[in-house]
Amino acid sequence: MSPLLVPLHGLGSRQDLPLPLPAAVGGAVLVLLVSFAVLALAWREPRWNGVAGGLRLPGLTRFVDAHWVRASVAGLGVFAFSWVGAALWFGRDRVTNPVFGFTYVWLWVGLVPLSILFGPLFRVANPLGWLARLLHRLRLPKEGLRPLSEKTWRRLGTFPAAVGLLGFSWLELVQPDNNTLAVLQDWWLAWVGCIVGGTVLFGSRWVAAADPFQAYAVLVSRASPWQRVMAGAVHLVNPLRHLSTSRSPAGTWAVVATLLGGTAFDGFTATSWWVRTTQSSGLPRELWGTLGLTVMVALIGVTLALGVRGIGRLRPDGPLNLLAASIIPIVIGYAVAHYLSLLVLEGQRTLINLSDPLGLGWNAFGTAELGINQLWLDVPQVTSAIQLGAIVGGHVIGVLVAHELALRVLPARRRLTGQLPLLLVMIAYTCGGLLLLFSP
Amino acid sequence: MFRSLAALAVAVLLAGCSTAPAGPTGSVGSPAASPAASSADTPLPQPSMTMQVIEISLKDGKVSPNGDRLALAKYTILRLKITSDRNDEVHVHGYDVEIPVKAGASVTKDITLEQVGRFEIESHDPPLTILQLVVS
Numbered sequence: 372m373s374p375l376l377v378p379l380h381g382l383g384s385r386q387d388l389p390l391p392l393p394a395a396v397g398g399a400v401l402v403l404l405v406s407f408a409v410l411a412l413a414w415r416e417p418r419w420n421g422v423a424g425g426l427r428l429p430g431l432t433r434f435v436d437a438h439w440v441r442a443s444v445a446g447l448g449v450f451a452f453s454w455v456g457a458a459l460w461f462g463r464d465r466v467t468n469p470v471f472g473f474t475y476v477w478l479w480v481g482l483v484p485l486s487i488l489f490g491p492l493f494r495v496a497n498p499l500g501w502l503a504r505l506l507h508r509l510r511l512p513k514e515g516l517r518p519l520s521e522k523t524w525r526r527l528g529t530f531p532a533a534v535g536l537l538g539f540s541w542l543e544l545v546q547p548d549n550n551t552l553a554v555l556q557d558w559w560l561a562w563v564g565c566i567v568g569g570t571v572l573f574g575s576r577w578v579a580a581a582d583p584f585q586a587y588a589v590l591v592s593r594a595s596p597w598q599r600v601m602a603g604a605v606h607l608v609n610p611l612r613h614l615s616t617s618r619s620p621a622g623t624w625a626v627v628a629t630l631l632g633g634t635a636f637d638g639f640t641a642t643s644w645w646v647r648t649t650q651s652s653g654l655p656r657e658l659w660g661t662l663g664l665t666v667m668v669a670l671i672g673v674t675l676a677l678g679v680r681g682i683g684r685l686r687p688d689g690p691l692n693l694l695a696a697s698i699i700p701i702v703i704g705y706a707v708a709h710y711l712s713l714l715v716l717e718g719q720r721t722l723i724n725l726s727d728p729l730g731l732g733w734n735a736f737g738t739a740e741l742g743i744n745q746l747w748l749d750v751p752q753v754t755s756a757i758q759l760g761a762i763v764g765g766h767v768i769g770v771l772v773a774h775e776l777a778l779r780v781l782p783a784r785r786r787l788t789g790q791l792p793l794l795l796v797m798i799a800y801t802c803g804g805l806l807l808l809f810s811p
Numbered sequence: 812m813f814r815s816l817a818a819l820a821v822a823v824l825l826a827g828c829s830t831a832p833a834g835p836t837g838s839v840g841s842p843a844a845s846p847a848a849s850s851a852d853t854p855l856p857q858p859s860m861t862m863q864v865i866e867i868s869l870k871d872g873k874v875s876p877n878g879d880r881l882a883l884a885k886y887t888i889l890r891l892k893i894t895s896d897r898n899d900e901v902h903v904h905g906y907d908v909e910i911p912v913k914a915g916a917s918v919t920k921d922i923t924l925e926q927v928g929r930f931e932i933e934s935h936d937p938p939l940t941i942l943q944l945v946v947s
C-alpha cells in the first residue's frame with residue numbers, strides 16, 4: 372500500500388497513534404487490580420530466596436561455549452560495527468546512510484528483543500570487548516596501568532554505564548543534528564575513547580562496568596529464560612526467578628532510572644503541552660531538552676529510592692540495587708510500547724540501507740531492492756494492544772519480582788506494609804507510561 | 812465544488828475523529844466551512860473526498876499553529892496554505908513532503924493522508940513543530 376519512501380530527514384518520522392482513552396483507563400484499572408491482588412494473594416515466603424535454578428541444559432551450554440560459536444558471534448559483531456563504521460566515516464551524509472538506523476534503531480532498540488530472546492549475546496558480540504582482549508594480547512596488563520581495588524570495582528558497579536546511557540539518551544533526544552555524520556562521528560569517538568581509555572587504565576573489567584550498550588543488554592537479559600547458574604551451565608528458567616536471583620551490581624538502580632527516565636522523556640516530548648510550551652518560550656530547545664531529561668531521570672531515581680525505603684535502609688549494596696531488578700520488566704515494557712513500531716519500520720529501512728553503506732549504489736547483501744513491510748502497523752488497534760500488553764505485562768512481572776525480593780529482606784511483621792511504598796511507585800510508573808502513550 | 816467538499820469534510824470530521832484527545836478543528840487554522848450549495852443530490856461521502864484546509868504562517872521566527880494536534884481520518888486531503896516572512900521549507904514527516912516557501916509569498920500544497928500514524932509538520936529554520944498530524 373505505502374510506496375517505498377526515501378526519507379529526507381530524521382529517523383522515526385512516523386510515530387504511533389496516541390493510545391485511545393478507554394484503553395489507557397482500562398489498562399490503569401487493570402494495573403491497580405493486579406497490583407493489590409499480588410500483594411494480597413501471592414506467595415508469603417520467598418519462593419526462590421536468591422537461589423538460581425531451573426532446567427539444566429548441558430547440550431546448549433556446550434553449544435554456546437563452543438569456540439567456533441563464540442568466534443562466529445564475535446566475528447559478526449566486529450564485522451557489523453566495522454561495516455557501519457565505514458559508512459560513518461566514508462558514507463554520504465544522508466539519512467539513507469545505514470549508520471543512523473544501525474545506531475538508533477538496531478543497536479539501541481534491537482538490543483532489547485535480542486537480549487530477551489538470546490540472553491547477553493551482545494557481551495560476546497561487543498567489538499570493544501574484543502578490542503580490550505586484543506590490547507591485553509599486545510602486553511597491556513590485565514589490570515590496566517592503574518589497577519583498581521576489588522572494593523572500588525564493587526562500588527563502581529555499573530555506575531559508569533549509567534553515565535554512558537544518560538549520554539546516549541541525550542544524543543538521541545536532545546543533541547541537535549543527531550542525524551548528521553559529523554555529530555555521530557564525535558559521539559562514536561567519545562564512546563570508543565571512553566571504553567578503550569578506561570580499559571588501558573583499569574583493565575578489561577572496565578568494558579562491563581562502563582559500556583552502555585553492554586550494560587543495557589545484560590540488564591535486559593535478566594528477563595530472558597536463559598540463565599547461567601553459578602557461572603556454569605545454562606539453565607532454562609522462569610524469567611521471574613531469573614530476575615530475582617541474578618546479581619544486581621552497584622549502580623543497577625541508576626541504569627534502570629536512566630533507561631526508564633529516557634524513554635519517559637521521549638514520550639513526554641511528544642505531548643502537545645511540551646511542544647507548545649517549549650516553542651513559546653524564548654529559551655533554546657537544547658536547554659529545555661537537557662532540563663527535561665535530567666528532571667525525568669532524577670524523578671525516577673528519587674521515587675525509586677523513596678519506594679525502597681519501606682523495605683530497608685539505603686546502603687550502597689542494599690535493597691535499592693536489589694529491588695531495582697523489579698523495575699527491569701517495566702523498562703522493557705516502556706521500550707516495547709514506545710519503540711516496537713520504530714524497530715519494525717526503521718529496522719527494515721536500515722536493512723535496506725546496509726547493502727549500500729557508502730552510497731555508491733551497491734547491493735552487498737541483496738537487500739537494497741527490498742520494500743518495507745508494514746506488517747500490523749496499518750491496523751492501529753493491533754499497535755494499541757501491543758503497547759497496552761507490554762506496559763501492563765511488564766508491570767505485573769515487575770510487581771511479582773518486587774514481591775519476591777521484598778519477602779527476602781523484610782521481617783515477617785512488615786511483609787505487606789513494607790512493600791506498599793514500592794508498589795505505589797511502580798503503579799505510578801506504569802500509569803505514567805499509559806498517560807504518556809495516551810499523549811495528552 | 813470545493814465548498815461542498817469542505818462542507819463534507821467538516822461533516823465527516825465531526826463524525827469521524829472520536830479518537831482524537833482534543834478537538835483540533837476549532838483551534839487550528841480555518842476549516843473553511845461554508846454551507847453546501849446543494850445537499851439533495853450530493854453523493855455519499857467517499858473517503859477520498861474530504862478535505863481539511865489549514866493556514867500556516869511562519870513569522871518572526873515563530874510558527875502558527877504552534878505545535879497543535881490535528882486529528883484527521885485516513886484519506887482526508889490536507890490542504891496546507893503557507894505564508895512566510897522568510898525563505899524556509901515546511902516538512903511533513905512520514906509523508907516526506909518538502910514544501911519550499913519564499914519570503915513574502917504564499918504557497919498551497921495538497922496531501923492525501925494515506926498513512927496512519929502521528930506525523931510532525933515542521934519548519935526548518937528555525938526547526939519548530941507546526942502541527943502534530945494524527946491520521947487514523
